[in-house]
Amino acid sequence: MARVHGKPVAAAHPLLTRGLTLESGKAWQLLAAREWRLSSADAEAVAAVLARLTAPLPTRRGAAPQARATDRDRLLQRILRTTVHHLDAGAVSPPAAALLAAVARALLPWHAAPNPPIAAAAPRYGTVPGTTDRAAPPTEEGEALLPDLAALFTALAATSMPGAVPLTPPVEPWQARYVGRFRRHTRPAPGVWAAETVGCPECGGKDGPWTVICDWRRATLGCPCGAVSHEHRLAFSEICLVLPET
Numbered sequence: 293m294a295r296v297h298g299k300p301v302a303a304a305h306p307l308l309t310r311g312l313t314l315e316s317g318k319a320w321q322l323l324a325a326r327e328w329r330l331s332s333a334d335a336e337a338v339a340a341v342l343a344r345l346t347a348p349l350p351t352r353r354g355a356a357p358q359a360r361a362t363d364r365d366r367l368l369q370r371i372l373r374t375t376v377h378h379l380d381a382g383a384v385s386p387p388a389a390a391l392l393a394a395v396a397r398a399l400l401p402w403h404a405a406p407n408p409p410i411a412a413a414a415p416r417y418g419t420v421p422g423t424t425d426r427a428a429p430p431t432e433e434g435e436a437l438l439p440d441l442a443a444l445f446t447a448l449a450a451t452s453m454p455g456a457v458p459l460t461p462p463v464e465p466w467q468a469r470y471v472g473r474f475r476r477h478t479r480p481a482p483g484v485w486a487a488e489t490v491g492c493p494e495c496g497g498k499d500g501p502w503t504v505i506c507d508w509r510r511a512t513l514g515c516p517c518g519a520v521s522h523e524h525r526l527a528f529s530e531i532c533l534v535l536p537e538t
């Protein structure tokens with residue numbers, strides 16, 4: 293059973309790895325068929341995430357078990373944050389964005405652990421629905437994902453050799469229905485977050501149900517009134533990380 297400060301807590305929800313299994317499988321197939329060679333933006337993102345995936349734990353002499361546990365969770369949190377950064381920067385290709393989104397979803401329990409977002413308006417993903425308690429992140433389950441992810445990101449990085457012409461495979465658009473609110477976050481100053489709820493440009497509705505259509509180049513939000521909005525200015529993570537896993 294998971295423990296926080298030595299006390300057993302309710303078992304954390306299982307990691308949302310369905311998307312990751314799917315996207316990793318697709319990526320391996322594309323690599324085997326030599327149908328994906330990274331663009332320079334993809335290569336930059338893959339290298340950054342790979343560096344996080346393979347980062348060693350800090351060596352601490354005589355560290356308390358609690359400090360060691362925090363280090364392990366911090367490593368997972370850094371992978372998540374780097375992944376979301378590159379997903380939302382908008383430079384990567386659709387297949388890379390799909391993979392990064394799947395990695396981020398699987399690592400959502402580390403969104404606020406060990407370090408919660410510092411401002412009230414910061415994004416809140418991965419909280420346990422219907423509770424105010426923060427479940428302990430399933431550290432071992434998260435760590436168990438890393439060897440396969442490191443192997444995949446290493447193989448992807450290897451396609452970006454000098455002189456290699458980038459080859460980006462097509463990605464099928466996806467569609468989802470979402471009952472709830474989308475929040476757009478901005479960071480007006482270091483450590484300061486602002487957030488606003490996205491409303492329909494026609495009727496002002498905020499609660500959906502929204503019809504989300506996304507091809508990983510852009511996402512559109514369809515409102516029940518019939519309006520379709522492209523100008524919501526939501527980052528991919530602000531859309532895909534709030535959707536329930538299907």
Ligand SMILES: [Zn+2]
Nearest residue numbers: 492495515517
């Ligand atoms: Zn509307």
